[in-house]
Amino acid sequence: MISVAQVQQAIPAPQERRRYRRVKLTVLGRYMLEDRREFPCQTIDISPGGVGLVAPVQGEIGSRVIVYLEHVGRIEGTVVRKLENGFAMTIVAPQRKQDKLAAQLTWLVNRQAFGLPEDRRHERIELMNTKSTIIFADGRRLPTIVVDCSISGAALDCGEMIPLGTEITVGRREAKVVRHFNGGIAVEFAQPISTERFSPDFEL
Numbered sequence: 001m002i003s004v005a006q007v008q009q010a011i012p013a014p015q016e017r018r019r020y021r022r023v024k025l026t027v028l029g030r031y032m033l034e035d036r037r038e039f040p041c042q043t044i045d046i047s048p049g050g051v052g053l054v055a056p057v058q059g060e061i062g063s064r065v066i067v068y069l070e071h072v073g074r075i076e077g078t079v080v081r082k083l084e085n086g087f088a089m090t091i092v093a094p095q096r097k098q099d100k101l102a103a104q105l106t107w108l109v110n111r112q113a114f115g116l117p118e119d120r121r122h123e124r125i126e127l128m129n130t131k132s133t134i135i136f137a138d139g140r141r142l143p144t145i146v147v148d149c150s151i152s153g154a155a156l157d158c159g160e161m162i163p164l165g166t167e168i169t170v171g172r173r174e175a176k177v178v179r180h181f182n183g184g185i186a187v188e189f190a191q192p193i194s195t196e197r198f199s200p201d202f203e204l
Contacts, residue, residue, distance in 0.1 A: 029069035
């Protein structure tokens with residue numbers, strides 16, 4: 001099992017420019033280039049100091065990029081290298097955040113390697129405005145509380161076990177019920193929330 005220390009490990013070889021050893025990890029997300037265009041992406045490898053991404057549009061070397069990764073959250077940095085099917089970027093963050101990222105990556109790598117159950121602690125945030133409304137296809141409306149939210153989905157305390165696969169609208173966002181929990185449901189959005197707009201004051 002990979003440890004946090006291994007993820008944080010610096011490579012001593014002088015020809016290696018990376019401060020951290022990257023680990024192979026597949027995580028989906030979205031990124032925004034300097035010109036504010038957004039695209040989906042997927043990680044190739046990642047460390048607390050940088051990440052390689054499969055991406056449809058390459059950013060210019062030296063340009064700023066913001067990425068939101070499932071289970072990890074928002075990271076930002078600059079493009080340092082173009083890849084055949086994407087690009088590599090640095091991650092600019094204070095030491096405290098890098099240490100937290102190392103712990104997140106450790107958990108994710110071990111989860112993928114050993115088939116551990118999914119955990120969403122690191123991908124979701126609590127919104128300041130937790131009130132929203134579920135709208136059904138027949139027009140019925142159901143008040144709900146947003147427990148937490150990510151760019152791709154949300155947990156809703158609605159007091160009703162809406163059948164899995166049901167297509168609903170949450171606020172103004174189309175979604176599908178993908179999971180049940182005690183007192184509510186988890187939904188997946190038809191379209192991810194823009195990384196530029198996603199923050200605790202986002203209204204669902």
